[in-house]
Amino acid sequence: MGLDKDLFVANSLIHFYAECSKVDLGRKVFDKMLVRNVVSWTSLINGYSGVDMAKEAVSLFFEMVEAGVQPNPVTMVCAISACAKLRDLELGKKVCAFMNELGVKHNTLMMNALLDMYMKCGDVCAAREIFDECTDKNLVMYNTIMSYYVHHGLAGEVLVVLDEMLQKGQRPDKVTMLSTIAACAQLGDLSIGKSSHAYVFRNRLESWDNISNAIIDMYMKCGKREAACKVFDSMLNKTVVTWNSLIAGLVRDGDVELALKIFGEMPESNLVSWNTMIGAMVQESMFEEAIDLFREMQNQGIKGDRVTMVGIASACGYLGSLDLAKWIYTYIEKNDIHIDMQLGTSLVDMFSRCGDPRNAMHVFGNMEKRDASAWTAAIRVMAVEGNAKGAIELFNEMLKQEVIPDDFVFVALLTACSHGGYVDQGRHLFWSMEKTHGVSPQIVHYGCMVDLLGRAGLLEEAIDLMKSMPMEPNDVIWGSFLAACRKHKNVELARYADEKITQLVPERVGIHVLVSNIYASAGKWTDVARVRLEMKEKGVQKVPGSSSIEVHGLIHEFTSGDESHTENTQIGLMLHEIDCRLCQAGYVPDTTNVLLNIDEQEKEYLLSRHSEKLAMAYGLINTSKGIPIRVVKNLRMCSDCHTFAKLVSKLYSREITIRDNNRYHFFKEGLCSCRDYW
DNA sequence: CTAGGGTTAG
DSSP: HHHHHHHHHHHHHHHHHHHOOOHHHHHHHHHHSSOOHHHHHHHHHHHHHHHTOHHHHHHHHHHHHHOOOOOOOOHHHHHHHHHHHOHHHHHHHHHHHHHHHTOOOHHHHHHHHHHHHHHHTHHHHHHHHHHHSSSSOHHHHHHHHHHHHHTTOOOHHHHHHHHHHHHHTTTOOOHHHHHHHHHHHHHOOOOHHHHHHHHHHHHTTTTHHHHHHHHHHHHHHHHHHHHHHHHHOOOSSHHHHHHHHHHHHHHHTTTTTHHHHHHHHOOOOHHHHHHHHHHHHHHHHHHHHHHHHHHHHHHHTOOOHHHHOOOOOHHHHHHHHHHHHHHHHHHHHHHOOOOOOHHHHHHHHHHHHHTHHEEEEEEEEHHHHOHHHHHHHHHHHHHHHTTTHHHHHHHHHHTTOOOOOOHHHHHHHHHHHHTTOHHHHHHHHHHHHHHHHHOOOOOOOOHHHHHHHTTTHHHHHHHHHHHHHHOOOHHHHHHHHHHHHHHHTTTHHHHHHHHHHHHHHHHHHHHHHHHHHHHHHHHOHHHHHHHHHHHHHOOOOOOOHHHHHHHHTEEEETTTTOOOOOTTHHHHHHHHHHHHHHHHTTTTOGGGGGOSSOOOHHHHHHTTOOOOHHHHHHHHHHHHHTSSOOOEEEOOOOOHHHHHHHHHHHHOOOOOOOOOOSSSEEETEEEEEEEEEE
């Protein structure tokens, strides 16, 4: 009798300490006990689980089973939820096996815990099995599975479950509705979204802020801005989430200007608000502005998280600034920001776009898990340097690791083959896409193939492919076909393409410039004049070539023929000096790259003022020997600048990297990494 | 427990 009383007191103490998160004190009591029962063990397991010591909780459970104590349903719930916290599926299955072996009686709470564990550990199938086998489902169980379906992006399943529960006569509560509305947002299902809104209204559930926030989000994602604003205006307790839902919706809508205005006037903002705006800037190609926002965050003492860094890394990649890229990477390490799959992928791309394949592959090598997107990023690292062999090796490695390739992977692969001149392998991959991997080629893949064939000079084969495509070739495809005509100086096919394009997309800028370039390099000045006149009539403006170089942390930007730089005179002198030394080495400017009908001398002058040359000259002046020169250009580099860069790298003993709009060139000792195939 | 995240041809 006395012992029973002592046991009861001790168990109560352990339970009490667990409630107060003082599990250590509970442990002391537990250790001193002479006699323990299942409640003693369970209370302590619960205590550990409650203070995020899930590992200890689970090992205590095993210890208990070892000691021959029969667990009860409460013990099971504690142990299973500890496994859920650890996201450890194997452990969860082990606990489950013990449960079945020991014949613990199933109850609803336990089934809920199991369901929760399987979903948190990512085993949706096992979770579904539990769910289907359970005969007396309660509301919590329905809500649990629905909320996890939402979390895993399986919105369709949410509505299936909703149907089932309505048929069984279960009344949805606010948690049910929250998941339902979120599912409608994911699916863009306005009709169920609207009736959910009505249900919420009838049952007075909208007083719960979360519900109204979800409704705003839903309407925004369904493209119903007005309906969203109506709910927004009617809300009495607007929270940060409410405001964030609104600005995120506006950003998705493309109204970044309004989003920015509201962001500035919001009564309260948090990290999510900043991340939303940074993402908006990236979406609108306002990369400097994205970085500026991040700087502003720093000034206000707000630290970035994973999501911030994804946006910033992406902006940095587009800017091509390696110094910034390195700084970002250091920032992530210093602030202990965990590099998950998405951030990892972003960083791989950032380094690759900044012309640093070594760091890109370093990040890739350190990634904990790699999905198809991650592998694609790595393959793109190979693609931008024209390393087709490396790309194919990575692809094979990826298949070996049983990652299923998607359409993106093939774009990267075919691009790599194209830039590396791997025609046969490219063709083979293209045909194997559907046959071996079940990925049907889309217009982008045909685009890659036209580019691959065109670059290799197989213009007829490219035309044949374009004719046999299941869809109409678009402006981009015609554009790469034209680029191929230019490279291989085929005016006849260019003229044919010109006619087609004029019917197809009269307003595309780059293409018309290309057309006019081809005529110009072949000396067909009447045609040049015609195209240029057409461009002028349609109000088409040529995008000016622009190159930037980073010196001592500052980005200097030059446009073609730019004379506005403060060191313009020195740059001119430098270019003159380079020209002299190059001439001595036998360099002859390739004036076919100039598209105006002017005399040769003027052409030479214009050519010598291409933006990448200005940037290179500036780099030579302002950095010391041994420091590599890194230039980022917005358009494709011309062949003359390519020759120029090769010679400069030799005569000035400088490593030069030029990243143009789709790949980079690494010049060293008179040679280029592309081996002149590009 | 509602808001924010990676990659498509030239």
